[in-house]
Amino acid sequence: MLFTWLLLGGLICLFAPASLTGKLKLAYNYVFSWPLDNLSLATSTMPSLNAVEDDAPKRETAAEQQRFENDIANLQAEVRDAHDQIAYLQRLQVVAQRDRMGFVLADVVRTGRTQDVLFINRGSRDHIAVGQYVLGDMSVIGTISDVWAQRAVVRLVTDRNSKIQATIGESNLARVMEGRSGNIGKIRLVPADHAVRVGDKVYARKVPGLLDVSFVAAKVTQCGLDPENPSMLDITIQPECDIANLTRVAVIVPATQQ
Amino acid sequence: MRWFRFAALVLAATILQTSLVGVIHIWQPDIRPNLLLILLVFFAIYSGPQDAVIASFSIGLAADLSSPVRELMGPQIISFGVLGTLLSDVHGIISIRRMPHQAIAIFVMGVLTALLSYLLTFFRAESVSTRLSAELLWQPLYSAVIGPFLFLPIAWWMRINRKGRRHGVKRRR
Numbered sequence: 001m002l003f004t005w006l007l008l009g010g011l012i013c014l015f016a017p018a019s020l021t022g023k024l025k026l027a028y029n030y031v032f033s034w035p036l037d038n039l040s041l042a043t044s045t046m047p048s049l050n051a052v053e054d055d056a057p058k059r060e061t062a063a064e065q066q067r068f069e070n071d072i073a074n075l076q077a078e079v080r081d082a083h084d085q086i087a088y089l090q091r092l093q094v095v096a097q098r099d100r101m102g103f104v105l106a107d108v109v110r111t112g113r114t115q116d117v118l119f120i121n122r123g124s125r126d127h128i129a130v131g132q133y134v135l136g137d138m139s140v141i142g143t144i145s146d147v148w149a150q151r152a153v154v155r156l157v158t159d160r161n162s163k164i165q166a167t168i169g170e171s172n173l174a175r176v177m178e179g180r181s182g183n184i185g186k187i188r189l190v191p192a193d194h195a196v197r198v199g200d201k202v203y204a205r206k207v208p209g210l211l212d213v214s215f216v217a218a219k220v221t222q223c224g225l226d227p228e229n230p231s232m233l234d235i236t237i238q239p240e241c242d243i244a245n246l247t248r249v250a251v252i253v254p255a256t257q258q
Numbered sequence: 259m260r261w262f263r264f265a266a267l268v269l270a271a272t273i274l275q276t277s278l279v280g281v282i283h284i285w286q287p288d289i290r291p292n293l294l295l296i297l298l299v300f301f302a303i304y305s306g307p308q309d310a311v312i313a314s315f316s317i318g319l320a321a322d323l324s325s326p327v328r329e330l331m332g333p334q335i336i337s338f339g340v341l342g343t344l345l346s347d348v349h350g351i352i353s354i355r356r357m358p359h360q361a362i363a364i365f366v367m368g369v370l371t372a373l374l375s376y377l378l379t380f381f382r383a384e385s386v387s388t389r390l391s392a393e394l395l396w397q398p399l400y401s402a403v404i405g406p407f408l409f410l411p412i413a414w415w416m417r418i419n420r421k422g423r424r425h426g427v428k429r430r431r
Contacts, residue, residue: 002308003343006315010339013322014332014378021331028323035273 116159140217288392302345314342337374368398
């Protein structure tokens with residue numbers, strides 16, 4: 001009879017929900033945690049009886065050391081990256097007026113199919129907004145056209161839909177710099193009597209709130225009379241920056257949002 | 259049966275099984291003696307039938323509680339309880355007093371309890387142990403080697419002489 005009752009108890013335990021029986025095990029571990037922990041600790045410090053298992057702690061130690069070394073290497077890479085970013089920002093903010101602007105550094109994730117847009121790994125969470133100017137190698141390469149939470153699209157100055165106010169050389173005459181396919185752009189409606197030479201710098205004109213100081217954007221590569229309107233010049237420009245090889249850009253944001 | 263001593267012994271064995279016994283493993287961490295199995299055989303041999311039943315199920319409960327692998331309880335309660343009771347009954351027919359016989363008994367009980375526990379665990383469709391060879395063969399073998407030598411201190415602690423009588427109890431004429 002006793003055997004039957006005890007067997008029944010065993011079967012009840014067997015078919016009881018694991019959550020319930022698990023609590024019993026937890027209770028056992030909790031009640032006897034002190035001797036279990038101390039004896040386990042003593043066991044771990046005791047020498048093992050056989051040589052094969054002696055290698056196991058060494059292997060674990062080696063693996064642990066490797067993990068630490070990898071961690072250190074990763075941290076060193078992060079430090080190098082941070083140094084690069086600081087140096088980049090220091091170069092950007094060397095001019096006093098630029099203090100009013102903030103810069104958000106972003107990595108180029110990939111270039112667009114048409115090569116006239118870039119995808120970057122910063123978005124609205126980093127205060128990126130549509131219309132903000134983007135710098136690459138200290139020159140304006142385009143503006144933000146689309147923004148997601150963690151991603152944004154840069155419309156390059158060479159994109160057909162890009163229209164950026166620009167000045168040429170030391171002139172204050174502002175005209176629209178329009179993109180054309182093939183890594184070039186055009187500046188139209190410049191009077192023919194205006195002195196423009198090949199190699200002149202083209203500056204993105206300052207736009208209060210977005211670009212507080214002029215930044216170089218391109219250089220003149222061709223200059224001639226416009227065949228449709230001979231009183232005007234037909235100016236072809238090319239970005240100052242080698243956009244195809246860009247890996248990092250800086251988005252200009254208001255300094256308060258940086 | 260001195261149940262307080264029994265409880266202390268089983269508790270100590272359970273704690274040692276999950277902690278200190280790991281030090282004397284050989285070849286693999288799983289190949290180590292099973293103290294609760296040795297206790298099971300000891301009490302099945304040296305206790306009366308009624309005490310053996312209670313002791314077997316109690317040791318099974320301790321084995322289930324201390325099992326680090328299985329999530330569920332019950333397989334070892336049942337396997338230890340049933341097989342311990344069976345061994346106690348068998349001992350009524352065949353005397354298991356000599357050390358080689360005790361070693362064989364420990365080995366056979368180890369294999370059978372491991373097999374029954376495995377089947378019951380499998381029946382509940384829980385994750386099944388992957389260290390089956392260690393549980394079915396090596397642990398019982400290791401326990402069988404050292405078990406008979408542990409019977410002497412266990413008998414001393416339980417105040418049971420090796421002839422199966424408790425100390426201080428006079429034989430009735």
